[in-house]
Amino acid sequence: MTFTRRFIVAALGAVAFASTPFAAMSAELPGNVRLVIGSNSTGGDTYQAASMVADALAKKLGINIKVDAVGPNEAFKAVGRDARGTTIMLHHDQSYLGNLYGQRGYQDIFKAYKIGPTVAINPGNAYLVKKGSKYKTVDDVLKAAENGTKVRVAIQPGGVSEIGFSAMKNAARLAKPGSDANLVAVNTGSQSSKNQALWNNLADVINGSIQANEQFAELPASDQKAMQFIWITASPEALSQAPEAGMGKLTRDDMLKYAAPKVSVPLKNGENFTFDKEFFFIYNKKMDAGIVKQIDDALAAVYKDGKLQAELKKAFFIPDFRPSDEALAHLKKKNDTYSQVIADIRSTQASK
16 A cells, blocks of 8 residues: 555544544443442442442443442542542442541542432431330430430441431530530440440430341330330431331331421421431542443433332332432532531530
8 A cells, every 4th residue: 555545544534533423432331340339348238239239230231340348448549540430439428428527538529539320228227215215206315405414325426327416416406505515425336336335324325227226126125125216317208118018017107207207306497307328329530421421321221120129129228319410419418418517516516
């Protein structure tokens, strides 16, 4: 081939490349994807939700997705290093709450990463007391604090476990400034540690969950391990989608009795505080927009089909698909609401 002919062929190829629509050139997920999660456990709700969503997404796209339980710090590092889509992340509200509470290793996810779609809600976050406790309701707890009684609440500090406690302190502060100091955190680790704090009379109230603590709520009051729910933080909109049979002996109607608006934990603007533990994707800040759209579109098709929703509900999750743009706006709003609650409490403590 002469030099002139080679030049013409190359030029025509360049023109054809330049005229190719951008959408056709957008990146796609590779054939093998690592989905890191912000949990070290393969037996918890994060792994369970991630596995169900990953399986459905992989089938829809015809790729392999492996769920890797590495914990939050390692997950953020892994997704922060990979803009190609080879590594993506799934976690829940702890992703931004950790930053709001100043936990080590947590950045502002809205600045450091790209937010993907929401996929599911675990509506089980709850607060409990011993059966036979003098505190029958959250209102009893708040009134005790208002009257000068110290109420000890066992939590795991710095995130999902603490946000309801912060809301109770905020409600106490609104009812009577200074009374929030009478709600005292008993900082523990695992759920079993929180349970033990209640049984050993080291705490009056504990953070727990429907899944972990319903079995103790079934016990008779004579049993030293018997508990009762006083507050389920999930929004009534989320709980109303839970299976009617609920979990164990706790039906959906029972759950709604422990949630807003029947249980009131006020915010400054007069609304009731609620907290839905939501699972969502997190991407590298520079991940290609084509991959973001590919995942959004694939999940939209998956949720339209309905099979994943049925699987999620069987496992006591609420289907909760929002594409990336909607998810970003929704999660930012939650972040701003909870940020204000935490800031108001800190400002009150600082002024003492």
